Amino acid sequence: MIDTQIRRWLRPLFGRRQGGRRTPESFRPRSTSSRVSRLAVQYDVEVDAALQRLWPKARIYHDREFTRDRADFLLVVRGRGVMIETKVKSDPGLFRGSTLPPLLDRLQRDGRRLVVLLNQGDPAPARDLISTKLGDKGCVIVWSGPQHDPDLRQAVETLLHQTTRHA
Template sequence: MIDARLHRWLSPLLGRRHPARRTPESFRPRGTSSRVSRLAARYDADVDEALRRLWPKARIYHDGEFARDRADFLLVVRGRGVMVETKVKSDPGVFRGSTLPPLLDRLARDGRRLLILLNQGDPTPARELVAAKLGDRARIVVWSGPEHDDELRAAVEELIRQESRHPL
């Protein structure tokens, strides 16, 4: 029987590397192989493609590892940054934003702009939570494909027009 830890140490030495693990920019399920994780990986790739399509000259940075207090993307358009967090629901129900408080707390301290992209559902309760923490420096948009690009573009443009990222 092979010890998994020993196998992990020997694999790189023997040349058996997983190509997806060497590229932090790749979109792969985080943590588990659940259905939601696979949907999240696909959704992240679709969002990346949409951001590149809508703002071809923008710089897009991806967070290489999963953390509840950091956004998935940083979109820099015309020198102004917008943090982009993606949320995936497997059902079309209500999105309450229960996973958002660590990210909202951090961004409230940092004074950054935030766009939350939801694949489906009703984000009304989450909008109230986000407005209470970040005010007008955050938006939630339901985006599930190119047919919603206009809402995505309007939300990002509205956020980057803001003069200061720090509250008065």
């Protein structure tokens, strides 16, 4: 009994768990799970490739820092910009958009356009949230690969044709 208690007390001090080192909190993926983090990284790579494929002459800026109030991508086509936020769900359920309000508040102040790309699920609740905050300056689409490129192109081009210009 005493040995078990000592082992439990000493294990955190020496930073060892069963079979490996503990990872400092700052190095852990900043997401709900490591599986979702890996999916999110892969999804961002696929979205970047799709943006380059659909708009080869556009400038694409990718925000590498994790923040809730900035979009993952800025796509600038013909002098007009559209922010693109990627969201990854590990299950095909509803996407409520609970992580979107800081970004929506910032974009509402800045007057920017936003396309939220969701890998799977039903985006109806998030669409309501975005239409409440941004009106016709934002939309949510499900994009899971090249088969959904026409939806992505239509969503971005619709926002680009609005009158406000962004550099």
